[in-house]
Amino acid sequence: xxxxxxxxxxxxxxxxxxxxxxxxxxxxxxxxxxxxxxxxxxxxxxxxxxxxxxxxxxxxxxxxxxxxxxxxxxxxxxxxxxxxxxxxxxxxxxxxxxxxxxxxxxxxxxxxxxxxxxxxxxxxxxxxxxxxxxxxxxxxxxxxxxxxxxxxxxxxxxxxxxxxxxxxxxxxxxxxxxxxxxxxxxxxxxxxxxxxxxxxxxxxxxxxxxxxxxxxxxxxxxxxxxxxxxxxxxxxxxxxxxxxxxxxxxxxxxxxxxxxxxxxxxxxxxxxxxxxxxxxxxxxxxxxx
Amino acid sequence: xxxxxxxxxxxxxxxxxxxxxxxxxxxxxxxxxxxxxxxxxxxxxxxxxxxxxxxxxxxxxxxxxxxxxxxxxxxxxxxxxxxxxxxxxxxxxxxxxxxxxxxxxxxxxxxxxxxxxxxxxxxxxxxxxxxxxxxxxxxxxxxxxxxxxxxxxxxxxxxxxxxxxxxxxxxxxxxxxxxxxxxxxxxxxxxxxxxxxxxxxxxxxxxxxxxxxxxxxxxxxxxxxxxxxxxxxxxxxxxxxxxxxxxxxxxxxxxxxxxxxxxxxxxxxxxxxxxxxxxxxxxxxxxxx
Numbered sequence: 363x364x365x366x367x368x369x370x371x372x373x374x375x376x377x378x379x380x381x382x383x384x385x386x387x388x389x390x391x392x393x394x395x396x397x398x399x400x401x402x403x404x405x406x407x408x409x410x411x412x413x414x415x416x417x418x419x420x421x422x423x424x425x426x427x428x429x430x431x432x433x434x435x436x437x438x439x440x441x442x443x444x445x446x447x448x449x450x451x452x453x454x455x456x457x458x459x460x461x462x463x464x465x466x467x468x469x470x471x472x473x474x475x476x477x478x479x480x481x482x483x484x485x486x487x488x489x490x491x492x493x494x495x496x497x498x499x500x501x502x503x504x505x506x507x508x509x510x511x512x513x514x515x516x517x518x519x520x521x522x523x524x525x526x527x528x529x530x531x532x533x534x535x536x537x538x539x540x541x542x543x544x545x546x547x548x549x550x551x552x553x554x555x556x557x558x559x560x561x562x563x564x565x566x567x568x569x570x571x572x573x574x575x576x577x578x579x580x581x582x583x584x585x586x587x588x589x590x591x592x593x594x595x596x597x598x599x600x601x602x603x604x605x606x607x608x609x610x611x612x613x614x615x616x617x618x619x620x621x622x623x624x625x626x627x628x629x630x631x632x633x634x635x636x637x638x639x640x641x642x643x644x645x646x647x648x649x650x651x
Numbered sequence: 652x653x654x655x656x657x658x659x660x661x662x663x664x665x666x667x668x669x670x671x672x673x674x675x676x677x678x679x680x681x682x683x684x685x686x687x688x689x690x691x692x693x694x695x696x697x698x699x700x701x702x703x704x705x706x707x708x709x710x711x712x713x714x715x716x717x718x719x720x721x722x723x724x725x726x727x728x729x730x731x732x733x734x735x736x737x738x739x740x741x742x743x744x745x746x747x748x749x750x751x752x753x754x755x756x757x758x759x760x761x762x763x764x765x766x767x768x769x770x771x772x773x774x775x776x777x778x779x780x781x782x783x784x785x786x787x788x789x790x791x792x793x794x795x796x797x798x799x800x801x802x803x804x805x806x807x808x809x810x811x812x813x814x815x816x817x818x819x820x821x822x823x824x825x826x827x828x829x830x831x832x833x834x835x836x837x838x839x840x841x842x843x844x845x846x847x848x849x850x851x852x853x854x855x856x857x858x859x860x861x862x863x864x865x866x867x868x869x870x871x872x873x874x875x876x877x878x879x880x881x882x883x884x885x886x887x888x889x890x891x892x893x894x895x896x897x898x899x900x901x902x903x904x905x906x907x908x909x910x911x912x913x914x915x916x917x918x919x920x921x922x923x924x925x926x927x928x929x930x931x932x933x934x935x936x937x938x939x940x
Contacts, residue, residue, distance in 0.1 A: 377666025388677030462810040501790035513802035521751040
């Protein structure tokens with residue numbers, strides 16, 4: 363079942379107006395979330411990021427957080443889904459006028475989809491992900507660098523590049539050559555006894571798990587954190603590395619461009635952070651896992 | 652009437668699957684074309700660019716040029732439209748699998764819309780357009796810099812910036828600070844007796860009218876042309892400037908960031924090129940204008 367503009371309809375019957383600016387111009391935003399026990403723990407973090415993106419692109423959202431949250435829960439319930447990957451899409455809707463300029467009073471579309479998802483398999487966490495460094499430079503000075511927008515084709519191309527090179531993910535460098543993030547995840551390195559992640563100015567997306575690691579999980583483990591420019595050469599000095607996203611949680615990164623990071627096995631910081639995150643999610647979840 | 656995946660349906664009845672990657676990820680391409688007398692003159696130039704973009708993003712197109720051209724003509728005929736703005740959208744369609752990675756064998760969507768359009772009003776050509784220089788840097792090193800993709804939100808934001816500053820268009824500089832193009836048009840300057848336009852390496856879109864000006868129209872007028880990096884300061888030295896696109900044709904640019912270009916009136920090169928272009932379009936048009 364898909365939620366579309368106030369109604370729940372079977373996925374193959376749901377129909378969007380092809381004039382919607384989400385389709386014609388990539389003019390909108392999205393969130394990918396993980397549901398547990400029929401609801402999304404810490405959904406307020408996703409909705410806060412959505413609202414920040416909406417301000418950046420000048421799209422007034424006509425829904426309260428409670429309404430969005432309720433729509434997500436109803437979509438999950440309608441599909442009989444407890445553990446799921448949930449995608450929430452907001453777009454600028456069908457315009458009154460032709461052209462690039464948005465209507466002064468747009469009527470945004472809201473689409474919510476959910477798929478059964480119980481997490482990636484254990485053996486992937488045990489092996490860790492392998493990444494390549496993409497040839498596609500991420501424009502850290504774009505107003506969209508910190509926005510999860512529907513104009514996502516560069517990320518698609520980076521992920522395709524990773525698959526062609528038989529890797530799981532692609533790391534993106536920005537136009538200055540520093541590391542920014544992965545195609546659909548944030549990047550962390552352990553350097554000495556410090557946890558380091560590219561800052562937002564480097565073009566990192568403000569990931570919800572990234573924020574949790576920085577503000578709550580790392581401090582609880584006594585790890586000092588630093589958001590700053592990270593150059594690719596620092597990868598060689600890293601004791602360990604990992605990726606974060608709502609669906610991955612904390613995923614070890616054990617190989618980049620064919621070279622192992624340290625021993626090429628998941629490190630203690632990522633394992634401890636993953637355990638903390640799982641516990642946090644369980645505690646925050648409505649129905650428990 | 653809208654053409655959608657092989658059928659013509661009334662615009663307000665046309666429905667796209669909201670799982671289409673054009674909507675969820677800006678994963679697709681588009682062309683904006685001008686029809687005269689019921690068909691699009693030189694449509695082959697648009698279709699060639701579409702195919703080049705499809706190669707760049709790795710999207711096999713299952714349609715011959717003749718089929719696409721026929722679909723455009725049928726859409727125009729169904730709407731009773733002779734002179735129109737036509738928008739053709741191709742997207743990667745509804746995927747089999749969740750996530751960023753495209754299916755190995757996608758089933759792309761094709762949407763064609765047309766609106767009555769007889770050209771912009773004469774008084775706009777007589778006044779010329781006013782532009783601002785956008786604060787949004789265009790990433791000239793992105794594989795999408797030369798592709799008219801559905802991930803178009805940066806262009807939307809640039810146009811919005813222009814409107815907020817009471818201008819008609821926004822000029823985009825690339826990450827090196829050179830001029831690349833406008834939000835939905837190419838840029839030309841007359842410097843001395845030479846016609847200069849940002850090269851593709853600067854992040855210019857390979858516009859169909861840009862190509863015509865470079866390869867056919869300017870040579871016929873005895874104007875020498877140069878595609879190269881253009882820095883913003885050269886605007887001050889320009890004897891005239893103009894914008895090109897399929898809908899604008901050749902549009903004088905008479906003011907940038909509040910400063911007049913030369914006398915602030917349309918220059919002779921843009922007037923002569925516009926006349927040549929109109930004649931070329933009329934000669935190429937199926938039904939005449």
